[in-house]
Amino acid sequence: MAKLKVAKVNEIPEAGIKKVMVDGEPVALYKVEGKIYATTNICTHEMCELDQNHMMHGDVVECTCHGSQFNIKTGANVLPPAAEPLKIYKVNVEGDEVFVEA
Numbered sequence: 001m002a003k004l005k006v007a008k009v010n011e012i013p014e015a016g017i018k019k020v021m022v023d024g025e026p027v028a029l030y031k032v033e034g035k036i037y038a039t040t041n042i043c044t045h046e047m048c049e050l051d052q053n054h055m056m057h058g059d060v061v062e063c064t065c066h067g068s069q070f071n072i073k074t075g076a077n078v079l080p081p082a083a084e085p086l087k088i089y090k091v092n093v094e095g096d097e098v099f100v101e102a
């Protein structure tokens with residue numbers, strides 16, 4: 001497991017998404033109530049990019065392509081049509097730097 005520096009805390013919008021690349025994979029970084037989370041940026045339904053197609057509902061991200069919803073802390077799929085969870089990544093914050101384990 002490599003710990004990769006991916007962003008600064010203030011580059012991630014509160015209740016929004018910053019897309020970064022981690023080990024060649026697109027990853028969505030979220031900030032909810034000041035805490036940082038990371039999931040794959042690709043919806044498990046039909047592969048829409050979440051940073052381009054999303055609405056946040058607290059710690060739930062909705063893919064606005066077809067309405068699937070996922071908990072960003074666990075990756076759990078909480079509303080269809082998606083049936084599979086999002087991959088989540090472990091996040092570490094050191095000072096103002098955000099690291100993701102991949």
Ligand code: FES
Pocket residue numbers: 043044045046047048063064065066067068081082
């Ligand atoms: S691609 Fe995300 S809900 Fe269909």
